[in-house]
Each structure stands twice: as structure tokens, then as C-alpha cells.
Amino acid sequence: MVRKVEGFADGWWADLGTGSGAIAVAVARELGADGRVFAVDVSEVAVEVARLNVQRYGVQDKVEIRHGSWFEPLEDVKGKLMGVISNPPYIPTDDLPGLQPEVGWHEPKLALDGGKDGLEHLLHLCEGLSSVLKPGGFFVFETNGNKQSEFLVDLISAKWSSSFHNVEAVLDFAEIKRFVTGYCR
Numbered sequence: 001m002v003r004k005v006e007g008f009a010d011g012w013w014a015d016l017g018t019g020s021g022a023i024a025v026a027v028a029r030e031l032g033a034d035g036r037v038f039a040v041d042v043s044e045v046a047v048e049v050a051r052l053n054v055q056r057y058g059v060q061d062k063v064e065i066r067h068g069s070w071f072e073p074l075e076d077v078k079g080k081l082m083g084v085i086s087n088p089p090y091i092p093t094d095d096l097p098g099l100q101p102e103v104g105w106h107e108p109k110l111a112l113d114g115g116k117d118g119l120e121h122l123l124h125l126c127e128g129l130s131s132v133l134k135p136g137g138f139f140v141f142e143t144n145g146n147k148q149s150e151f152l153v154d155l156i157s158a159k160w161s162s163s164f165h166n167v168e169a170v171l172d173f174a175e176i177k178r179f180v181t182g183y184c185r
């Protein structure tokens with residue numbers, strides 16, 4: 001998609017909650033000469049791991065790693081981003097003990113815990129989106145699945161219809177509405 005839409009490959013992108021940096025690296029490899037990714041995470045460990053992966057894949061010239069919470073480290077690029085991508089913590093706190101062992105035992109709580117209904121971080125991201133994206137900009141958020149995605153599509157379409165269009169839930173390979181995407185007016 002980064003290569004297919006005009007202007008995307010040379011735009012500036014943010015990967016919010018970059019973790020290992022996998023998304024930032026993948027986007028960086030699609031970018032043109034002027035493209036750039038800001039990879040943000042509040043965890044110092046994640047930032048260090050992302051830094052290693054960015055070096056391993058040789059995309060240091062395209063990825064700038066920033067330590068901090070969500071939009072806070074992006075003050076200087078407000079209104080200039082072509083895309084925002086985030087796979088934030090979205091599991092409801094009460095569901096954490098029931099997660100599959102490969103997730104619950106190995107992932108830090110900081111990477112999973114989305115608060116009471118799982119939406120705490122996703123709502124914060126929705127609130128801040130319009131201040132960082134430029135007109136024509138794109139966003140994609142991963143969610144816990146159907147209910148969260150449907151809720152967010154309805155919320156964004158109702159509350160921020162003047163800022164966003166073509167907001168929709170997108171299926172994953174298991175036919176679950178896993179992602180919410182949209183464009184900035």
C-alpha cells in the first residue's frame with residue numbers, strides 16, 4: 001500500500017508502540033528517497049530492541065526511534081505525517097490471565113493491557129490523530145477484534161466525521177474485523 005498510493009512512499013510515517021520495530025522496518029523498506037518513519041515506544045527496552053532491528057535491516061537512514069508516550073515525542077512533526085500505524089495494547093485487563101501462554105507468559109503487561117474495556121490506548125490514539133496527520137493522510141490501528149473495531153469505526157465516523165473519511169473495519173486472515181483504517185480530510 002505504501003508504494004501504491006501516490007505520495008505515500010515519500011511521506012512521513014509514525015509507528016506508535018513500535019515494540020521490536022518490525023512495522024517500522026517493514027514500512028521503511030517500502031519508502032522512497034524522502035520517506036521517513038518515526039518509531040515511538042514508551043518502553044526503554046522496546047526502544048533498544050527496535051534500534052537493533054533497524055540496524056540489522058539497514059534502515060537507519062529511514063527510521064528515527066523516539067522514546068516516549070504515543071504522540072508526545074512527535075510535537076515537531078504535528079500535521080506533517082502521511083501515515084500513522086499502531087498495534088497498541090488492547091486486551092481488557094480482566095482478560096489478561098486467560099491469554100494463550102505464548103502471549104500471556106512472554107509479552108510484558110505494558111504491551112497488552114488496554115485497561116478496563118481494552119480501549120484506553122486506542123481512544124487516546126483516536127483523539128490525537130487529527131493533530132498529527134496531514135490532509136490525505138492514512139491511519140491503521142490493530143484492535144482486539146470485531147466489537148472494538150466496530151465501536152471505533154462508529155465513534156470516529158460520528159465524532160470526527162469532519163476530520164476523517166472512508167473509516168472502516170478491515171478483516172484479518174481469520175475473517176475477524178481486526179483493523180480500523182481511514183483517511184484524513
Ligand SMILES: C[S@@+](CC[C@H](N)C(=O)[O-])C[C@H]1O[C@@H](n2cnc3c(N)ncnc32)[C@H](O)[C@@H]1O
Nearest residue numbers: 017018019041042043069070087088089110111
Ligand atoms: C502490542 S505491542 C506492539 C508491538 C509491535 N508494534 C508489534 O506490532 O509487534 C504494544 C506496544 O506498545 C507499547 N506501548 C505501551 N504503552 C505505550 C505508550 N503509552 N506510548 C508508546 N508506546 C506504548 C508497548 O511497549 C509495546 O511495545
